[in-house]
Amino acid sequence: MTMSKARIVIIGCGFGGLAAAQALRSAHADIILIDRTNHHLFQPLLYQVATAALSPADSATATRAILRRQSNVTVLMGEVTGIDTMNRRIEIVGADDVPYDLLVVATGAAYSYFGHGDWAQFSHVLKTLEDAVGIRGALLGAFERAESQTDAETVGRLLTFVVVGGGPTGVELAGNIAELARSTLARDFRNINPASARVILCESGNAVLGEFPSRLSRYASSALASLGVEVRLNTTVTTIDAQGLTAGDQRIETRNIFWAAGTTARPAAQWMNLQPAQHGAISVDPRCAVIGLTDVFAVGDVASQAGASGQPLPGLAAVAKQQGAYVGKLLSARLKGKDNFPPFRYRDLGTLAVIGRARAVAHLGGVSLSGAAAWLLWSLVHLMLLVDFRSRIAVYLNWMWSWFTYGRGARLMTTAPHGSINSAERDDDKAH
Amino acid sequence: MTMSKARIVIIGCGFGGLAAAQALRSAHADIILIDRTNHHLFQPLLYQVATAALSPADSATATRAILRRQSNVTVLMGEVTGIDTMNRRIEIVGADDVPYDLLVVATGAAYSYFGHGDWAQFSHVLKTLEDAVGIRGALLGAFERAESQTDAETVGRLLTFVVVGGGPTGVELAGNIAELARSTLARDFRNINPASARVILCESGNAVLGEFPSRLSRYASSALASLGVEVRLNTTVTTIDAQGLTAGDQRIETRNIFWAAGTTARPAAQWMNLQPAQHGAISVDPRCAVIGLTDVFAVGDVASQAGASGQPLPGLAAVAKQQGAYVGKLLSARLKGKDNFPPFRYRDLGTLAVIGRARAVAHLGGVSLSGAAAWLLWSLVHLMLLVDFRSRIAVYLNWMWSWFTYGRGARLMTTAPHGSINSAERDDDKAH
Numbered sequence: 001m002t003m004s005k006a007r008i009v010i011i012g013c014g015f016g017g018l019a020a021a022q023a024l025r026s027a028h029a030d031i032i033l034i035d036r037t038n039h040h041l042f043q044p045l046l047y048q049v050a051t052a053a054l055s056p057a058d059s060a061t062a063t064r065a066i067l068r069r070q071s072n073v074t075v076l077m078g079e080v081t082g083i084d085t086m087n088r089r090i091e092i093v094g095a096d097d098v099p100y101d102l103l104v105v106a107t108g109a110a111y112s113y114f115g116h117g118d119w120a121q122f123s124h125v126l127k128t129l130e131d132a133v134g135i136r137g138a139l140l141g142a143f144e145r146a147e148s149q150t151d152a153e154t155v156g157r158l159l160t161f162v163v164v165g166g167g168p169t170g171v172e173l174a175g176n177i178a179e180l181a182r183s184t185l186a187r188d189f190r191n192i193n194p195a196s197a198r199v200i201l202c203e204s205g206n207a208v209l210g211e212f213p214s215r216l217s218r219y220a221s222s223a224l225a226s227l228g229v230e231v232r233l234n235t236t237v238t239t240i241d242a243q244g245l246t247a248g249d250q251r252i253e254t255r256n257i258f259w260a261a262g263t264t265a266r267p268a269a270q271w272m273n274l275q276p277a278q279h280g281a282i283s284v285d286p287r288c289a290v291i292g293l294t295d296v297f298a299v300g301d302v303a304s305q306a307g308a309s310g311q312p313l314p315g316l317a318a319v320a321k322q323q324g325a326y327v328g329k330l331l332s333a334r335l336k337g338k339d340n341f342p343p344f345r346y347r348d349l350g351t352l353a354v355i356g357r358a359r360a361v362a363h364l365g366g367v368s369l370s371g372a373a374a375w376l377l378w379s380l381v382h383l384m385l386l387v388d389f390r391s392r393i394a395v396y397l398n399w400m401w402s403w404f405t406y407g408r409g410a411r412l413m414t415t416a417p418h419g420s421i422n423s424a425e426r427d428d429d430k431a432h
Numbered sequence: 433m434t435m436s437k438a439r440i441v442i443i444g445c446g447f448g449g450l451a452a453a454q455a456l457r458s459a460h461a462d463i464i465l466i467d468r469t470n471h472h473l474f475q476p477l478l479y480q481v482a483t484a485a486l487s488p489a490d491s492a493t494a495t496r497a498i499l500r501r502q503s504n505v506t507v508l509m510g511e512v513t514g515i516d517t518m519n520r521r522i523e524i525v526g527a528d529d530v531p532y533d534l535l536v537v538a539t540g541a542a543y544s545y546f547g548h549g550d551w552a553q554f555s556h557v558l559k560t561l562e563d564a565v566g567i568r569g570a571l572l573g574a575f576e577r578a579e580s581q582t583d584a585e586t587v588g589r590l591l592t593f594v595v596v597g598g599g600p601t602g603v604e605l606a607g608n609i610a611e612l613a614r615s616t617l618a619r620d621f622r623n624i625n626p627a628s629a630r631v632i633l634c635e636s637g638n639a640v641l642g643e644f645p646s647r648l649s650r651y652a653s654s655a656l657a658s659l660g661v662e663v664r665l666n667t668t669v670t671t672i673d674a675q676g677l678t679a680g681d682q683r684i685e686t687r688n689i690f691w692a693a694g695t696t697a698r699p700a701a702q703w704m705n706l707q708p709a710q711h712g713a714i715s716v717d718p719r720c721a722v723i724g725l726t727d728v729f730a731v732g733d734v735a736s737q738a739g740a741s742g743q744p745l746p747g748l749a750a751v752a753k754q755q756g757a758y759v760g761k762l763l764s765a766r767l768k769g770k771d772n773f774p775p776f777r778y779r780d781l782g783t784l785a786v787i788g789r790a791r792a793v794a795h796l797g798g799v800s801l802s803g804a805a806a807w808l809l810w811s812l813v814h815l816m817l818l819v820d821f822r823s824r825i826a827v828y829l830n831w832m833w834s835w836f837t838y839g840r841g842a843r844l845m846t847t848a849p850h851g852s853i854n855s856a857e858r859d860d861d862k863a864h
Contacts, residue, residue: 038843075620129846148524
C-alpha cells in the first residue's frame with residue numbers, strides 16, 4: 001500500500017458487491033462500484049414481478065440512491081469486458097479503463113443450459129428485471145392470445161406452461177403461475193377458462209426443493225399439486241424447440257417454457273485467465289482471495305469456496321451477503337495495516353422457500369416448518385431484507401391488497417416477448 | 433336491428449372507449465372491446481412514469497380487470513388494421529375478422545412531426561407505457577453516461593435536455609426533468625453535478641400553456657424558470673438529427689430530445705376510406721356519428737366535432753370521456769327503440785396543468801388559480817380520476833414519499849433506449 005488512498009474496485013452490485021461496498025463505509029479508500037444495471041435487484045422477489053404481483057420498482061432500487069450518503073463510493077454503470085490483472089485495470093465498453101489496487105469480483109451467476117445454448121431462444125429465465133417483465137408479458141400474452149382463438153387444441157397449447165427445474169425458483173414460479181390462472185384471472189375472460197391452464201413442473205431429481213429435508217420436499221410437492229401444478233419428478237428435459245419440449249419420454253407442445261434448472265458463473269474466470277472451478281466459478285481461499293492472484297477477491301455466486309463440510313458453499317443470497325460483508329471488513333482492516341484477518345465462516349441462518357398463498361417451507365437451525373407459519377415467516381423476513389423503506393411499504397401494501405382481493409397489481413404487458421403478440425404466430429400455432 | 437343481440441364493437445380502450453363500454457353496462461348487447469394493449473392507460477400521470485416518480489402499474493390497469501363484472505363485454509387484445517364498413521367487419525392481425533352491427537371508433541391520437549417523419553427516430557414522444565419507460569431510461573442513462581466521462585463538453589452535451597412543445601405535456605416534462613436533476617439526483621453522483629443539467633423548452637408560439645388565460649401562461653413560464661428550465665418562446669424547431677436540433681437560429685447538441693409538439697389522429701379515417709378532417713381526424717355529427725357512414729360512431733381524439741362555439745372540441749381526456757359515455761347511452765337508448773337522442777354537449781369542467789412541486793395552474797368556470805392551491809387541486813382531482821382503488825393508494829403513497837424525501841421511487845433503467853448504454857456512443861459523443 002502506498003500512502004495515497006487505495007482504490008478498491010467492486011464489480012457487481014448484487015448482494016455480495018453491495019455488502020462489500022457497505023462494509024467499507026469507514027475505509028480510507030476510493031471505492032468504485034461497477035454494475036451493468038443502475039439498480040440493486042432484490043432477486044428473492046423477482047418471481048413476483050414475473051407473475052404480475054409486484055412492479056419492477058418494488059424489487060429493485062437505484063444503486064446510487066442506496067449509497068448516496070457513503071461518500072467514499074463512486075457508482076459507475078458499465079459493462080465490464082475484461083480484467084487486466086497484470087496492469088490492474090478493468091476494461092469497460094465505451095469508457096476509459098478503471099485502474100484498481102484491490103479488486104472484488106461479485107458478478108454473480110447466469111442460467112446454464114448444460115451445453116444446449118440454443119434452448120435459450122425458446123425459453124425464459126428469471127435473473128434480471130428485463131427477464132421478469134418478459135415473463136410477465138409471456139404469461140399474460142398467452143391468455144390474451146387464447147381468448148381470441150376458437151380452435152380448442154390451439155387454446156390448450158397456449159395455456160400450457162412448463163417450468164423446468166424444481167429448486168426454489170422453479171417452485172415459486174410454478175406455484176404462482178397456477179395461482180395467477182386459477183385465482184387472479186379466473187373471472188376475467190369470456191371465451192376461455194383460465195383455470196383450465198396446465199402448469200407442469202419438471203424436475204430431473206427425485207424431489208422438488210431437493211436441498212430441504214425430505215418432509216419439506218414432500219410438503220412442497222403436495223402443496224404444488226393442490227394449486228393444480230403437475231409435478232413430474234425424475235423427468236429430464238431432452239429437447240427444447242420453437243414448438244415445445246420433450247420431458248422424459250413425453251412431448252409437450254407449448255411456447256411457454258421457463259428454465260430454472262442450472263446456473264453458471266458469469267465469465268469473470270475467463271476475464272482473468274483462470275481455470276474455472278465447478279459451474280465456471282472462481283476458486284477462492286478461506287479468506288475469499290482468488291487463488292493464483294494477488295489483491296483480487298471474489299464473493300457470491302461467482303466464487304467457489306469450500307464450506308465447513310468441505311463441500312462448496314451453496315449459491316444463496318445469504319452466502320453472497322456474508323462473503324461480501326466479510327471481504328469489506330477484511331479490506332478495511334488491511335488498509336489499517338491488520339493483515340491476519342480470520343478466515344470466512346458461513347453462518348447458516350436457515351433457508352426458506354415459498355410455493356404460494358399461505359404455503360411455504362422453512363428449515364432453520366434443524367427445525368422444519370411448513371404451511372402458513374412458514375409463509376408468514378418468509379413474508380416477514382423478506383420485507384425486512386428489502387434495502388429501502390419505500391419498497392418495504394410498497395411490497396407490504398401490494399401483498400395485503402393481493403391477499404384480500406386475490407388480485408395482482410402489475411398485470412401489464414409492456415414488452416412483447418418473442419416479437420409482437422399479433423405477429424403471424426397464430427398461423428404457426430395452427431400449423432401443428 | 434334484428435331480434436338477436438346487437439353486436440357492438442369498440443376500438444380503443446382509452447378514456448373514450450372505456451367510457452362507452454361502461455355506459456353500455458345495462459345494454460342487451462354483445463360488446464367487444466378491442467385494444468392493442470392489455471391495459472387502460474391513465475395518460476395524465478404518464479409523465480410521472482417517464483420521470484421515475486411512478487411505476488407503470490400506477491398509471492395503467494388491466495382492461496379486463498376493470499370490466500371483470502360487466503358480463504356483456506368481451507375484451508380482446510389485438511391490432512386493428514382495417515375496417516370493412518360495407519360488410520361490417522373489423523380486420524385484426526393474426527385473428528379472425530370481428531363482425532359488428534354498431535361500431536365505436538376510439539383509437540385516439542399519436543404524435544405528429546408536421547411532415548418530418550424522420551425526426552421520430554431522433555426524439556422521444558410520450559403516449560404509451562413503453563414510451564414512458566423509454567424516456568425514463570434515456571433520462572437516467574444520460575446522467576449515468578455523464579458520470580463516467582471526463583471531457584467537459586461531452587458531459588455538457590449529455591446533460592442537455594430539450595423539450596419541444598409548450599403545451600401541458602411539454603411543460604410537465606420540462607418541469608419534472610429539472611426537478612429530477614436538481615432535487616432527486618442532486619447528491620447521487622461524484623463526478624458530475626446533476627444540477628448543472630440544462631433543460632430547454634422550445635415553444636413556437638408566444639406563450640407556454642397557450643390555451644390557458646395569459647396570467648396563467650405567464651405564471652407557468654416563471655415557475656419553469658424558477659425550476660431552472662430555459663423557456664424559449666417563438667422558437668420553431670427546424671432540424672432534428674442524431675446529434676441535436678436547430679431551434680430558432682440556434683444549434684443545440686444533444687440526444688435528449690422530447691417531442692410534445694403536435695398530434696394527429698390514428699389512421700382510422702383511412703381504414704374507412706374517409707376524407708380526414710383536421711389532424712387526420714374523423715368528422716362526426718353532433719351525435720358523434722361518423723359523417724357519411726351508418727351505425728359508426730367516433731369519440732375522443734380521433735373524432736373531430738364542432739363545439740358550441742363552432743370550433744372543433746379540444747383533444748382533452750374530459751372530451752373523450754364525455755363523448756364515450758354519451759355514445760354508450762345513445763346506443764343503449766337506441767337498442768331500446770329510442771331514436772331521437774339529444775345531441776352531445778361538452779361540459780367544460782375546467783382545465784388543469786402541473787409544472788412541478790406545488791406549482792400548477794387551474795382554470796375552472798372562469799376562475800384562474802396558480803401555485804400550491806392549483807397543485808393541490810390537481811393532485812386531488814387526479815387521484816379521484818384513477819380507475820382503481822389500488823392505483824389510487826399506490827399513487828398517493830408515492831406522492832407522499834416523494835414530497836417528503838424529494839425522492840423518486842422508480843429510478844430504474846429496464847430498457848436501453850437507442851441501443852445499449854454501453855454501445856459505441858461515447859466515441860460518437862467525442863466526435864464533435
